[in-house]
Amino acid sequence: MNSLNVYLTIGAALFSIGLLGVLQRRNLIGMLIAVELMLNGANVNFMAFNRFLAPDPTVGQIITLFVMGLAAAEAAIGLSIILALFRRLHSINIERAQQLRG
């Protein structure tokens, strides 16, 4: 079980589950959580490459720490926008927010 491939598979699975969640969820909070899953999939990748391949074993860990910090900032911004939207529409369901068609 202690091989690079296992961890890469876990990372890719997390990323795919997250992507599926973003595409399929209709609840904005759920979409936000799904995006966090995608970021964590990338984090698992960084840690795995760091553990098995990289000559300098700190780089991947530092990147992961940075990404965790950025993800927190991202969640804060996302929640503030969702809150503003909730005040206008009284719902956090994405179906209610469909007036513009890209």
Added chain:
Amino acid sequence: MMQWVLFVPELFYILMAAVFFCASLSRRQQPSRLYIWALTISAVGVVVTVLSARQEGMLFFDAYRVDLYSQLFKLLIAMGTFWVVFSCSELKGVSERQHAEFYFFLSVCTLAMMMLVSSVELLTIYVAIELSSYSLYLLVPMRQRADEYAETGIKYFMIGVTASAFMLFGISLLYGVVQNTYVTEVIRILPTVIHEPAAVVGLILALSGFFFKQALFPFHIWAPDVYQGAANQVTTYIGTASKMAAAAMVIRFVGFSNEASELFVQLLVVLSILSMTFGNLVAIIQKDLKRLLAYSSIAHAGYMMIGILSMTQRGYASAIYYAIAYLVMTYSCFMVIMRVAEDGHNLQIKELAGLHKRSPLLAMTLMLGLFGLAGIPPTVGFTGKFLVFAAALEKGYLALVIIGMVNATISLYYYLIVIKAAYLLEPVHPYPPVPVDSWTRTMSIALVILMVYLGVFPDQFVALTEAAARSLY
């Protein structure tokens, strides 16, 4: 060694952000005073960037490179910011209580994009692009009295964070293949391992974050809605300054593969063709001028890609020139929109009727800007397209160039519809005259001169872009 001198433009915009952060804390705010402050500071910012244009060096453990390439793009970003601030005199789209915050986010975003074009380390690039995106996520929903556009902000946010997650995943794969995060190492090692699927997939995913900012085809979905739903000034900022940073990073990342991968080049060709064709065809049916410009920006991302995917120095230089041209032309169009829609509403094309009588100068600026976007000589847009197509022909991409030219012809149709509205149509009911103050008049004349001069005498500027492309590697 006075290393901090290299960092002066960024320090200046940190200062600007600090000033407006303090201003946003005070309870009494006078919009006119804030405007004067913002205008002065951003004008000084342009001067500072020009003065530091010739600096070279490395900073922060070699993660940050200051060279002609980055300084040129910093200058473009600073110019874009100054122009956007310049047209904020009637910032009606944003509530008065939030003006200080608006300027604050604008300066933070400018700072982040300046750091983005200079950073040569993958983590630094990621942090910089996230910082600039976060400011834009907050600027977009700032529009007041816009219930029908309420969902714009959340749409932009969701698509943006998904694209950045893709980018991070791509960077993680690149890190796994190269086992180093410095761009110089990536350029050295990546061409030797490009046959591995992880390398190509990583590079493409990493690029998707920038494609999102540039609104290239599969990542364009946000552009029309955000252009339409954000306040006019914010749209201008997204359409001009933010596109410059994205173009700079796409040029840098595409250069990673160094033409070693046939598949990668073919994918870029397909994206470029789809982007041009889709943008131009859908733009034809638009009624809202900002939406039309959004689709035209998708098409222009495709044209720029033609120059980039040539992967020669001349190709990169032509793409840089195209970016300069795009900045000037798009800003001209947006400035007219902001002046004509003084109260900050979304301008419909038919509202332009009779503009040549209401304000001949603005009509002429709009006409030259649109002619430039369509690529008609002697404007700067023609020269830009010519250089891009010439660079692609040199590499033998004949079919791509022909498709590009067909697209330029299609695009002429909808640009001419707008010009027809401004010059030939009589208004159904009389619109109020457009007030044009002397500053705007000066700016219009300067833009017109710039567009024609850049188009007729491009030699110096082409030499400048070629020097910038040389300093890239």
